[in-house]
Amino acid sequence: MNFADRVAIVTGGASGIGRACALEFARGGAAVAVVDVADGATADEAERLIGEAGARGVFTFRADVSDFAQAERVVAAARSRLGGCDILVNAAGINDDAPVWRMTEAQWDRVMGVNVKGAFNYVRAVAPVMRGARAGKIVCVSSVEAFRGRFAVANYAASKAALVGLTRAAAADLGREGINVNCVAPGFTRTEMTKKLPAEILEEAARSSVFGRIAEPEEIAGVVAFLCTDAARYVTGEVIRVDGGQLF
Numbered sequence: 001m002n003f004a005d006r007v008a009i010v011t012g013g014a015s016g017i018g019r020a021c022a023l024e025f026a027r028g029g030a031a032v033a034v035v036d037v038a039d040g041a042t043a044d045e046a047e048r049l050i051g052e053a054g055a056r057g058v059f060t061f062r063a064d065v066s067d068f069a070q071a072e073r074v075v076a077a078a079r080s081r082l083g084g085c086d087i088l089v090n091a092a093g094i095n096d097d098a099p100v101w102r103m104t105e106a107q108w109d110r111v112m113g114v115n116v117k118g119a120f121n122y123v124r125a126v127a128p129v130m131r132g133a134r135a136g137k138i139v140c141v142s143s144v145e146a147f148r149g150r151f152a153v154a155n156y157a158a159s160k161a162a163l164v165g166l167t168r169a170a171a172a173d174l175g176r177e178g179i180n181v182n183c184v185a186p187g188f189t190r191t192e193m194t195k196k197l198p199a200e201i202l203e204e205a206a207r208s209s210v211f212g213r214i215a216e217p218e219e220i221a222g223v224v225a226f227l228c229t230d231a232a233r234y235v236t237g238e239v240i241r242v243d244g245g246q247l248f
Ligand code: NAD
Pocket: 011, 012, 013, 014, 015, 016, 017, 018, 035, 036, 037, 038, 063, 064, 065, 066, 090, 091, 092, 093, 094, 114, 118, 141, 142, 143, 144, 185, 186, 187, 188, 189, 190, 191, 192, 193, 194
Protein backbone atom coordinates (compact mmCIF):
# COMPACT_ATOMS: atom_id res chain seq x y z
CA MET A 1 0.00 0.00 0.00
CA ASN A 2 1.33 3.39 -0.97
CA PHE A 3 1.44 6.14 1.66
CA ALA A 4 4.35 7.99 0.07
CA ASP A 5 3.35 11.59 0.73
CA ARG A 6 1.26 10.92 3.82
CA VAL A 7 1.71 11.75 7.48
CA ALA A 8 0.11 9.27 9.88
CA ILE A 9 -0.50 9.84 13.58
CA VAL A 10 -0.81 6.55 15.45
CA THR A 11 -1.82 6.59 19.10
CA GLY A 12 -0.62 3.53 20.97
CA GLY A 13 1.94 3.14 18.19
CA ALA A 14 4.77 1.91 20.42
CA SER A 15 3.34 -1.57 20.82
CA GLY A 16 1.03 -4.26 19.49
CA ILE A 17 -1.65 -3.33 16.96
CA GLY A 18 -0.71 0.36 16.89
CA ARG A 19 2.92 -0.47 16.18
CA ALA A 20 1.90 -2.88 13.41
CA CYS A 21 -0.18 -0.07 11.85
CA ALA A 22 2.75 2.35 12.10
CA LEU A 23 4.98 -0.24 10.39
CA GLU A 24 2.43 -0.72 7.60
CA PHE A 25 2.36 3.05 6.96
CA ALA A 26 6.15 3.15 7.14
CA ARG A 27 6.48 0.38 4.55
CA GLY A 28 4.26 2.50 2.29
CA GLY A 29 6.65 5.45 2.73
CA ALA A 30 4.61 7.59 5.15
CA ALA A 31 6.02 9.81 7.87
CA VAL A 32 4.77 8.54 11.22
CA ALA A 33 4.04 10.26 14.52
CA VAL A 34 3.63 7.86 17.43
CA VAL A 35 1.70 9.02 20.49
CA ASP A 36 2.26 6.75 23.47
CA VAL A 37 2.97 6.56 27.20
CA ALA A 38 5.28 3.57 26.77
CA ASP A 39 8.64 3.47 28.58
CA GLY A 40 11.71 4.81 26.79
CA ALA A 41 13.08 1.43 25.67
CA THR A 42 9.75 0.34 24.16
CA ALA A 43 9.28 3.67 22.42
CA ASP A 44 12.87 3.70 21.11
CA GLU A 45 12.54 0.16 19.77
CA ALA A 46 9.28 1.04 17.97
CA GLU A 47 10.83 4.17 16.52
CA ARG A 48 13.84 2.18 15.27
CA LEU A 49 11.63 -0.46 13.61
CA ILE A 50 9.38 2.17 12.01
CA GLY A 51 12.45 3.96 10.61
CA GLU A 52 13.93 0.72 9.29
CA ALA A 53 10.60 -0.18 7.67
CA GLY A 54 10.97 2.83 5.39
CA ALA A 55 9.22 5.74 7.10
CA ARG A 56 9.99 9.10 5.52
CA GLY A 57 10.24 10.42 9.07
CA VAL A 58 9.30 9.23 12.52
CA PHE A 59 8.71 11.04 15.78
CA THR A 60 7.45 9.79 19.14
CA PHE A 61 5.36 11.99 21.40
CA ARG A 62 5.30 10.80 25.01
CA ALA A 63 1.72 11.82 25.70
CA ASP A 64 -1.32 10.43 27.49
CA VAL A 65 -4.19 10.43 25.00
CA SER A 66 -6.71 11.19 27.75
CA ASP A 67 -5.25 14.74 28.05
CA PHE A 68 -7.46 16.96 25.87
CA ALA A 69 -5.24 20.04 25.72
CA GLN A 70 -2.15 17.97 24.99
CA ALA A 71 -3.81 16.34 21.95
CA GLU A 72 -4.01 19.68 20.18
CA ARG A 73 -0.37 20.43 20.98
CA VAL A 74 0.74 16.99 19.76
CA VAL A 75 -1.12 17.35 16.47
CA ALA A 76 0.34 20.83 15.96
CA ALA A 77 3.86 19.52 16.70
CA ALA A 78 3.38 16.50 14.40
CA ARG A 79 2.35 18.84 11.61
CA SER A 80 5.30 21.14 12.07
CA ARG A 81 7.86 18.30 12.41
CA LEU A 82 6.49 15.94 9.77
CA GLY A 83 4.65 18.33 7.46
CA GLY A 84 1.00 17.39 7.76
CA CYS A 85 -1.66 15.16 9.24
CA ASP A 86 -3.43 12.92 6.72
CA ILE A 87 -4.15 9.80 8.73
CA LEU A 88 -5.12 9.22 12.37
CA VAL A 89 -5.29 5.77 13.93
CA ASN A 90 -6.66 5.63 17.46
CA ALA A 91 -5.08 2.44 18.76
CA ALA A 92 -4.12 3.48 22.31
CA GLY A 93 -6.18 1.41 24.68
CA ILE A 94 -6.16 -0.31 28.04
CA ASN A 95 -8.20 -2.85 29.94
CA ASP A 96 -8.73 -3.15 33.68
CA ASP A 97 -11.05 -6.09 34.20
CA ALA A 98 -13.37 -6.86 37.09
CA PRO A 99 -16.88 -8.23 37.37
CA VAL A 100 -19.34 -5.38 37.47
CA TRP A 101 -20.18 -5.89 41.17
CA ARG A 102 -16.51 -5.30 42.08
CA MET A 103 -15.51 -2.74 39.45
CA THR A 104 -14.42 0.51 41.06
CA GLU A 105 -15.21 4.00 39.87
CA ALA A 106 -11.50 4.47 39.20
CA GLN A 107 -11.38 1.38 36.95
CA TRP A 108 -14.39 2.63 34.99
CA ASP A 109 -13.06 6.18 34.64
CA ARG A 110 -9.55 5.16 33.63
CA VAL A 111 -10.67 2.80 30.86
CA MET A 112 -13.27 5.23 29.52
CA GLY A 113 -10.76 8.09 29.80
CA VAL A 114 -8.12 6.40 27.66
CA ASN A 115 -10.25 4.34 25.26
CA VAL A 116 -13.10 6.77 24.57
CA LYS A 117 -12.05 10.26 25.61
CA GLY A 118 -8.57 9.58 24.23
CA ALA A 119 -10.01 8.75 20.82
CA PHE A 120 -12.33 11.77 20.92
CA ASN A 121 -9.41 14.04 21.87
CA TYR A 122 -7.43 13.05 18.79
CA VAL A 123 -10.41 13.08 16.40
CA ARG A 124 -11.19 16.55 17.76
CA ALA A 125 -7.59 17.71 17.33
CA VAL A 126 -7.15 16.48 13.73
CA ALA A 127 -10.65 17.41 12.52
CA PRO A 128 -9.99 21.13 11.82
CA VAL A 129 -6.75 20.27 10.01
CA MET A 130 -8.34 17.56 7.87
CA ARG A 131 -11.37 19.77 7.18
CA GLY A 132 -9.00 22.49 5.99
CA ALA A 133 -7.30 20.00 3.67
CA ARG A 134 -10.67 18.57 2.60
CA ALA A 135 -9.21 15.08 3.03
CA GLY A 136 -8.30 12.67 5.78
CA LYS A 137 -8.58 9.13 7.06
CA ILE A 138 -9.44 8.23 10.64
CA VAL A 139 -9.60 4.68 12.00
CA CYS A 140 -10.56 3.75 15.56
CA VAL A 141 -9.59 0.39 17.03
CA SER A 142 -12.66 -1.00 18.75
CA SER A 143 -13.05 -4.69 19.68
CA VAL A 144 -15.42 -7.62 19.29
CA GLU A 145 -16.13 -7.02 22.99
CA ALA A 146 -18.34 -4.12 21.78
CA PHE A 147 -20.76 -6.73 20.44
CA ARG A 148 -20.81 -9.54 22.97
CA GLY A 149 -21.11 -10.10 26.68
CA ARG A 150 -17.93 -11.58 28.12
CA PHE A 151 -17.20 -11.89 31.83
CA ALA A 152 -15.67 -8.96 33.76
CA VAL A 153 -15.21 -6.48 30.90
CA ALA A 154 -18.06 -3.98 31.47
CA ASN A 155 -15.80 -0.92 31.31
CA TYR A 156 -13.83 -2.22 28.32
CA ALA A 157 -16.92 -3.42 26.39
CA ALA A 158 -18.71 -0.11 27.04
CA SER A 159 -15.66 1.83 25.86
CA LYS A 160 -15.36 -0.21 22.67
CA ALA A 161 -19.09 0.13 21.91
CA ALA A 162 -18.74 3.88 22.46
CA LEU A 163 -16.02 3.96 19.80
CA VAL A 164 -18.50 2.56 17.28
CA GLY A 165 -20.87 5.44 18.07
CA LEU A 166 -18.05 7.97 17.92
CA THR A 167 -16.95 6.59 14.55
CA ARG A 168 -20.40 6.74 12.97
CA ALA A 169 -21.20 10.22 14.28
CA ALA A 170 -17.79 11.60 13.30
CA ALA A 171 -18.19 10.03 9.83
CA ALA A 172 -21.44 11.99 9.47
CA ASP A 173 -19.84 15.20 10.73
CA LEU A 174 -16.76 15.01 8.52
CA GLY A 175 -17.97 13.31 5.32
CA ARG A 176 -18.77 16.54 3.52
CA GLU A 177 -15.10 17.48 3.72
CA GLY A 178 -14.00 14.18 2.19
CA ILE A 179 -12.85 12.63 5.47
CA ASN A 180 -13.42 8.90 6.06
CA VAL A 181 -13.94 7.66 9.63
CA ASN A 182 -14.04 3.93 10.21
CA CYS A 183 -13.56 1.34 12.89
CA VAL A 184 -11.94 -2.07 13.06
CA ALA A 185 -13.11 -4.51 15.71
CA PRO A 186 -10.36 -7.05 16.33
CA GLY A 187 -10.85 -10.32 18.11
CA PHE A 188 -8.17 -11.62 20.47
CA THR A 189 -4.79 -10.64 19.07
CA ARG A 190 -1.29 -11.57 20.24
CA THR A 191 0.00 -8.37 21.94
CA GLU A 192 1.17 -7.14 25.35
CA MET A 193 -2.49 -6.68 26.31
CA THR A 194 -3.38 -10.34 25.83
CA LYS A 195 -0.04 -11.58 27.23
CA LYS A 196 -1.40 -10.72 30.68
CA LEU A 197 -4.47 -12.97 30.27
CA PRO A 198 -4.71 -16.49 31.69
CA ALA A 199 -3.67 -19.18 29.21
CA GLU A 200 -7.09 -20.84 29.26
CA ILE A 201 -8.78 -17.65 27.99
CA LEU A 202 -6.35 -17.46 25.07
CA GLU A 203 -6.78 -21.16 24.31
CA GLU A 204 -10.56 -20.73 24.31
CA ALA A 205 -10.22 -17.68 22.02
CA ALA A 206 -8.02 -19.66 19.62
CA ARG A 207 -10.54 -22.51 19.56
CA SER A 208 -13.40 -20.07 18.90
CA SER A 209 -11.74 -18.83 15.69
CA VAL A 210 -12.44 -20.77 12.51
CA PHE A 211 -8.67 -20.64 11.94
CA GLY A 212 -7.96 -22.21 15.34
CA ARG A 213 -5.67 -19.38 16.46
CA ILE A 214 -5.81 -15.78 17.65
CA ALA A 215 -4.74 -12.92 15.35
CA GLU A 216 -1.29 -11.45 14.82
CA PRO A 217 -1.12 -7.62 15.08
CA GLU A 218 -0.15 -7.40 11.38
CA GLU A 219 -3.45 -9.03 10.45
CA ILE A 220 -5.35 -6.16 12.09
CA ALA A 221 -2.97 -3.53 10.72
CA GLY A 222 -3.49 -4.66 7.12
CA VAL A 223 -7.20 -3.85 7.35
CA VAL A 224 -6.56 -0.54 9.14
CA ALA A 225 -4.10 0.45 6.42
CA PHE A 226 -6.50 -0.58 3.65
CA LEU A 227 -9.13 1.75 5.16
CA CYS A 228 -6.57 4.55 4.84
CA THR A 229 -6.02 3.99 1.11
CA ASP A 230 -7.84 5.56 -1.80
CA ALA A 231 -9.31 2.14 -2.64
CA ALA A 232 -11.51 2.50 0.46
CA ARG A 233 -12.61 6.08 -0.33
CA TYR A 234 -16.34 5.21 -0.38
CA VAL A 235 -16.20 3.33 2.95
CA THR A 236 -17.13 5.43 5.97
CA GLY A 237 -18.88 4.96 9.30
CA GLU A 238 -18.16 1.25 8.90
CA VAL A 239 -17.06 -1.28 11.50
CA ILE A 240 -15.01 -4.16 10.14
CA ARG A 241 -14.59 -7.16 12.41
CA VAL A 242 -11.15 -8.69 12.08
CA ASP A 243 -11.60 -11.69 14.32
CA GLY A 244 -11.07 -14.86 12.29
CA GLY A 245 -14.65 -15.82 13.01
CA GLN A 246 -14.22 -15.58 16.83
CA LEU A 247 -17.64 -13.92 17.07
CA PHE A 248 -19.65 -16.42 14.98
P1 NAD B 1 -0.74 -3.04 23.62
O1 NAD B 1 -0.76 -2.93 25.11
O2 NAD B 1 0.33 -3.85 22.98
O3 NAD B 1 -0.72 -1.59 22.96
C1 NAD B 1 -1.42 -0.51 23.50
C2 NAD B 1 -0.53 0.72 23.41
O4 NAD B 1 -1.28 1.83 23.89
C3 NAD B 1 0.73 0.60 24.30
O5 NAD B 1 1.87 0.99 23.58
C4 NAD B 1 0.43 1.57 25.43
O6 NAD B 1 1.61 2.14 26.00
C5 NAD B 1 -0.44 2.59 24.73
N1 NAD B 1 -1.23 3.36 25.69
C6 NAD B 1 -1.94 2.87 26.74
N2 NAD B 1 -2.51 3.88 27.41
C7 NAD B 1 -2.17 5.03 26.76
C8 NAD B 1 -2.45 6.38 26.98
N3 NAD B 1 -3.20 6.78 28.02
N4 NAD B 1 -1.95 7.29 26.12
C9 NAD B 1 -1.15 6.90 25.08
N5 NAD B 1 -0.85 5.61 24.84
C10 NAD B 1 -1.34 4.69 25.67
O7 NAD B 1 -2.17 -3.61 23.25
P2 NAD B 1 -2.88 -3.88 21.85
O8 NAD B 1 -3.55 -5.18 21.98
O9 NAD B 1 -1.98 -3.61 20.72
O10 NAD B 1 -4.02 -2.76 21.89
C11 NAD B 1 -4.19 -1.81 20.85
C12 NAD B 1 -5.68 -1.52 20.71
O11 NAD B 1 -6.32 -2.69 20.22
C13 NAD B 1 -6.36 -1.18 22.01
O12 NAD B 1 -7.29 -0.14 21.79
C14 NAD B 1 -7.09 -2.46 22.37
O13 NAD B 1 -8.21 -2.21 23.17
C15 NAD B 1 -7.45 -2.96 21.00
N6 NAD B 1 -7.77 -4.38 20.91
C16 NAD B 1 -6.86 -5.32 21.28
C17 NAD B 1 -7.20 -6.66 21.18
C18 NAD B 1 -6.25 -7.75 21.56
O14 NAD B 1 -6.68 -8.91 21.70
N7 NAD B 1 -4.97 -7.48 21.74
C19 NAD B 1 -8.47 -7.03 20.71
C20 NAD B 1 -9.36 -6.04 20.34
C21 NAD B 1 -9.01 -4.71 20.43
